[in-house]
Amino acid sequence: MLIELGSLSATRRHQYLQYAVAPRPICFASTINAKGEVNLSPFSFFNMFSSTPPILIFSPSRRVRDNTVKHTLENVLEVPEVVINIVDYSMVQQVSLASCEYGKGVDEFMKAGFTPEPASRIQPPMVKESKIRMECKVQEVKPLGAEGGAGNLVICEVLCMHIADEILDQGGMIDQRKLKHVARLGGDWYCAIDESTLFEVEKPNTHTGIGVDALPASIRLSPVLTGNHLGQLGNVSDVPHIDPGFQDERLTQIILYYSITPEEMDKVLHHYAAELLAKGKVREAWQVLLAQA
Numbered sequence: 622m623l624i625e626l627g628s629l630s631a632t633r634r635h636q637y638l639q640y641a642v643a644p645r646p647i648c649f650a651s652t653i654n655a656k657g658e659v660n661l662s663p664f665s666f667f668n669m670f671s672s673t674p675p676i677l678i679f680s681p682s683r684r685v686r687d688n689t690v691k692h693t694l695e696n697v698l699e700v701p702e703v704v705i706n707i708v709d710y711s712m713v714q715q716v717s718l719a720s721c722e723y724g725k726g727v728d729e730f731m732k733a734g735f736t737p738e739p740a741s742r743i744q745p746p747m748v749k750e751s752k753i754r755m756e757c758k759v760q761e762v763k764p765l766g767a768e769g770g771a772g773n774l775v776i777c778e779v780l781c782m783h784i785a786d787e788i789l790d791q792g793g794m795i796d797q798r799k800l801k802h803v804a805r806l807g808g809d810w811y812c813a814i815d816e817s818t819l820f821e822v823e824k825p826n827t828h829t830g831i832g833v834d835a836l837p838a839s840i841r842l843s844p845v846l847t848g849n850h851l852g853q854l855g856n857v858s859d860v861p862h863i864d865p866g867f868q869d870e871r872l873t874q875i876i877l878y879y880s881i882t883p884e885e886m887d888k889v890l891h892h893y894a895a896e897l898l899a900k901g902k903v904r905e906a907w908q909v910l911l912a913q914a
């Protein structure tokens with residue numbers, strides 16, 4: 622299906638984009654107006670865009686329904702400060718509650734049951750329950766349009782971060798396994814990060830991978846190996862050679878058993894290599910594949 626975005630209603634366009642560009646981290650923004658009234662609302666049009674200077678951007682949109690603007694936007698235009706609180710699984714239902722369209726001046730800390738805590742350098746309070754709070758100065762607000770659905774980029778410079786000790790590792794860094802990050806997808810869908818969904822992909826920027834195009838055709842065109850497998854195999858610096866010291870009981874068995882049916886043997890070796898790759902054992906997988914006929 623090919624979709625021309627201009628032919629869609631604003632609501633449909635929003636849905637397709639929201640389902641496609643996912644998961645998105647959630648900025649739980651605490652702001653204040655000139656009268657000192659506090660507002661707290663979630664925004665998943667949010668990300669980091671620079672670390673030096675440290676810049677985060679989130680976007681309160683004009684409402685599609687009636688083209689009105691959100692209190693958060695009005696507040697940062699009056700008082701250009703915001704605390705960006707990071708959302709984890711333990712708070713997600715209350716965060717969703719805070720997104721209700723309460724009247725102007727209603728404090729969502731109260732409505733959603735969060736505890737305000739004074740920030741150290743800016744006026745809006747932090748959310749005590751959030752394990753990472755970032756105090757920010759708003760550098761610029763950039764409207765992206767004047768119609769309903771138009772975003773407003775709130776460009777924020779992070780002045781300081783508050784991080785709960787319980788999510789730090791021994792070296793004082795954030796331990797990705799200790800914070801159950803939550804992210805927003807399309808519609809009512811969310812996802813939560815925990816040890817069962819986390820995985821690592823080795824950074825290729827410490828060396829240059831040979832690339833999928835440099836893999837021997839028998840590997841590159843394998844009916845067994847997937848794109849992910851080829852990506853792992855293509856991330857070595859040089860095509861490996863057979864290592865005479867490589868000992869593997871299962872490999873020995875496969876070679877003995879399938880020596881009279883080489884085609885069958887290749888398939889079995891590819892399946893075995895796939896198993897090794899799933900465990901991150903790239904060197905071993907290469908040795909298994911080099912044993913093919």
Ligand SMILES: Cc1cc2nc3c(=O)[nH]c(=O)nc-3n(C[C@H](O)[C@H](O)[C@H](O)COP(=O)(O)O)c2cc1C
Nearest residue numbers: 662663664665666680681682691692693720721722
């Ligand atoms: C998880 C989540 C993410 C949201 N992300 C956005 C967003 O990126 N932009 C937006 O305009 N509204 C977003 N909303 C809706 C706003 O939170 C909602 O309109 C809120 O009432 C705005 O509050 P305010 O008028 O007090 O600023 C989101 C809601 C939820 C629950």
